Amino acid sequence: MIFNHAQKPFLTVETGEAYQPIRLVYDIHQKEQLLASLNTLTCCIPQSTGSGWTWFWMNECDEVRFESLDTYHKNPSHPVRLGSLSIRDNKFYLSLPSFKRACLAVTFFYRFIHSDIARVQHADFINKVFGLDERMPRSLNELFNDEELEIHIKERNLEYERIQQACENAENPEEAFKILATYTESEAKKKLPYTERYAFLYNEIEDMDTIFLSFYVFLRGRELVAIRRWFGDAKYSLANVAEESIEKVFGKVDIDPLE
Numbered sequence: 001m002i003f004n005h006a007q008k009p010f011l012t013v014e015t016g017e018a019y020q021p022i023r024l025v026y027d028i029h030q031k032e033q034l035l036a037s038l039n040t041l042t043c044c045i046p047q048s049t050g051s052g053w054t055w056f057w058m059n060e061c062d063e064v065r066f067e068s069l070d071t072y073h074k075n076p077s078h079p080v081r082l083g084s085l086s087i088r089d090n091k092f093y094l095s096l097p098s099f100k101r102a103c104l105a106v107t108f109f110y111r112f113i114h115s116d117i118a119r120v121q122h123a124d125f126i127n128k129v130f131g132l133d134e135r136m137p138r139s140l141n142e143l144f145n146d147e148e149l150e151i152h153i154k155e156r157n158l159e160y161e162r163i164q165q166a167c168e169n170a171e172n173p174e175e176a177f178k179i180l181a182t183y184t185e186s187e188a189k190k191k192l193p194y195t196e197r198y199a200f201l202y203n204e205i206e207d208m209d210t211i212f213l214s215f216y217v218f219l220r221g222r223e224l225v226a227i228r229r230w231f232g233d234a235k236y237s238l239a240n241v242a243e244e245s246i247e248k249v250f251g252k253v254d255i256d257p258l259e
Helices: 001-006 031-040 099-112 146-167 172-190 208-231 238-250
Strands: 020-027 042-044 052-054 081-088 090-098 118-126 195-199
Touching: 001 118, 001 146, 020 099, 031 042, 031 081, 081 238, 090 099, 099 118, 099 208, 146 172, 146 195, 195 208
Parallel strands: none
Antiparallel strands: 020 090, 020 118, 042 052, 052 081, 081 090, 118 195
């Protein structure tokens, strides 16, 4: 199995990242202003069907960079299609083919669409990479079940609250840290669900740069897990991602970065 995967590359998009469909969902507060903002952006071209816009790598987002590319020459007459945008049921959707593009999208559109007009609430995505010959979903709507994803998020939030309460009731900081460390280690080793939802926590964090960085870190870990498992490392988990990240920062020395 490892040999077969090593000989069969996973699917990537034009800009070099792994193909991992992801959907950003925004709450709309001022629909007319949102429409006006989108129609002002020349990198967002209205679709001929009238059902939305196509986001291209040009004009306002021409300076966006994809580190995964070693060599790539943009053709101004044929700009890369980055994703698609649509509005329905008072929600604004961005459908994108990679985690990297989702991270770039939340920061890019934040510059042009004020949070009073529309604000990103969550991202739905798939925790795997695809083979070149695998069947691709016709639309992201057929992949994501809102009810199941909401149940998963509520269960996770309840668990967070339980751990927070346990830490607050701990007799001393050492006991609280042990509770948190045990929970974090257990969560990091769990098998990731096929589809997952990430909720943006504005009430807990006010700085937008921190919010967007947290989103990137969350997705980056899952991207690494998906790729390593594709190449046959079935036991690779978020715990391994964390260990390797700490090792890169602090090196292979006997130093506790928390001390």
